[in-house]
Amino acid sequence: MEIAVLFITFLVLLLIGLPIAFCLGIASLAYLVLGDISLTIIPQRMYAGIDVFVLLCIPGFVMAGNLMNVGNITQHIVRFSNALVGHIRGGLGLANVGGSMIFSGISGTAVADAASIGSVMIPGMARSGYDKPFAAAVTAASSTIGPIIPPSVPMIIVGSLSGISVGRMFLAGAIPGLLLGVAMMITVYWLAVRRGYPKEKRATLKELLTEGRSAFWALLMTFIILYGIIGGLFTPTEASIVASLYALLIGTFVYKGINWSNLRGILTDTVLTSASLMMLVGLANLFGWILTSQQIPQMLADTILGFSDNPIVVILILNLILLFVGAFMETIAALIILFPALLGVATGVGMDPIHFGVMAVLNLMIGLTTPPVGVCLFVVSSIGKMPMLQVARAIIPFLICNLAVLMLVSFVPAISLWLPNLLMGE
Incomplete structure (x- = not known):
């Protein structure tokens, strides 16, 4: 009875558009009240969810992304990308993808990427x-x-949930992320040629x-972030602080976009975003604890493995579950609730x-661009002022491209494992 109320409450609140953190919290509260379970479990489980050292990375990388946006760093990345590929048919689209690939190596979040790159590129295109x-x-x-190429906030969550080295997770995402970027560039070029999109004047060597x-x-x-982590100069948490300090110095003294008047806004945005993410992590951990206490993950694992123990079939089922959940649920909440259960199946x-x-994160990233809860779709439609x-x-060709890369990553383990095994040993 209680578990039915948990799921029904969660789904109803999700469908009426309540933020995912509130959906998780209110559904969990309803379960605890009906089950006559002490409500002291709420702060205990929330604190246990956020009391993980590696989660300290999140505020640092969020702040680095905010500093980049305000410090004119994003514009320089976009202009350089355009100088490289702007002369090709659909060059601004290619520069858009290239800018995202470079930006992702600093912020690690898809929404920050969509907002910062989109505010420059959508009107320009x-x-x-x-x-x-x-x-x-x-x-x-x-x-x-963004969350595939290191650094990556979802990869940090995966490491905190499973005890997997965050450094290894970062490295494992590098080649899949590059593959995803190249595949998108090919899709952009194909569409540009078919539709006759313009190309820019070729940049001179001087330009x-x-x-x-x-x-x-x-x-x-x-380079500093990746080399520092791979070379063992600092941990991912320290890397996030280095990234923030570096972005602050460059944005203030080199690109001159940051000053005392906008620094307060940057810090406020960072605090609000980090606090909302931590609340989401805490409430998702409470929701996940309830599922675990009811042995829902074990039942899910038994059901999947009972259906088939063929690795190909099981991997396809895992992809379908993650794609479906990613279309309705925020990435971090989905990881905290599902990842431990599905990891046992995998x-x-x-x-x-x-x-x-890597496969799980890639699935959930694709979910950010699929209705009804595709957060990145909401961001870009808001910037472009369109339905x-x-x-x-318009995003359907890119979804097909992303799904093709997902299948490659899912069934060719070397794409994810070769680089961390090469640099950090097996």
């Missing part, structure tokens, strides 16, 4: 002759690269060097935990 829905769709689709020199400090930030058919972690349905239709 529309002025240059691109369909506005296409510009928004490219922005939303390419923003999902290319000028833009490269201008973007050097932004590009160096990605390892039961021989999947490496790191391989499954979300138009963007949802």
Whole structure:
């Protein structure tokens, strides 16, 4: 009875549009009240969910992304990307994807990517002759690269849930992220040729060097973060602080976009975003504890493995579950609730935990661009001032492209495992 109330309450609140954290919290409260369970379990489980050292990365990387947006770092990344590929048919679309790939090496969040790149590229592409829905769709689709290429907030969550090295998870996402970016560039070019989208004037060597020199400090930030983690100079948590300090210095003294008047707003946005994420993590942990106490994860694992123990079939089922959940639930909440249960199923058919972690994150990132709760779709449609349905239709070719990459990552473990095994040993 109680477990039925838990799920019904959660689904009803989700369907009426309540924020996911409140859906999880109110549904959990209803279960505890009906089950006559002491409400002291709420602060205990919430605190246990956020009392994880590696989660300290999150505020640091959120702040780094905010500093980038205000400090004019994003614009320099976009201009450099455009100088490199703008002369190709659909060049601004290619620059959009390239900018997201570079930006993702710093912020690690898809929504920050969609907002910052989108505010520059969507109006710019529309002025240059691109369909506005296409510009928004490219922005939303390419923003999902952010949490795949390191650093990545969802990868941090995976590490905190499973005890997997966050450094290994970061490295495991590098090649899938690059593969995703290349596949999107191919899709952009194909659509641009078919639709006759414009191309920019080829940048001269002098212009290319000028833009490269201008973007050097932004590009160096990605190198510092990755080399520092891989080389053992600092932990992912320390890397997030280094990224924030670096973005503050570069944004203030080099690109001169940050000053005392907007620094307060940056800090406020960082605190609000970090606090909402931590509340979500805490409430999702409470919801997950209830599911575990009712042995729902074990029942799910038994059901899947009872249906088939063929690895190919099980991996397909796992993908379908994650894609479905990702279309309705926020990424971090979905990871906290589902990942521990599905990890047992994945390892039961021989999947490496790191391989499954990358696959799970990629699935849920695709969910950010699918209705009805595709957060990145809402962001870009808001920036472009157009109905979300138009963007949802325009993003279909990119969803097909992303699903093709997902199948490759799912069934070719070496794509995820080769780099961490090479650099950190098996």
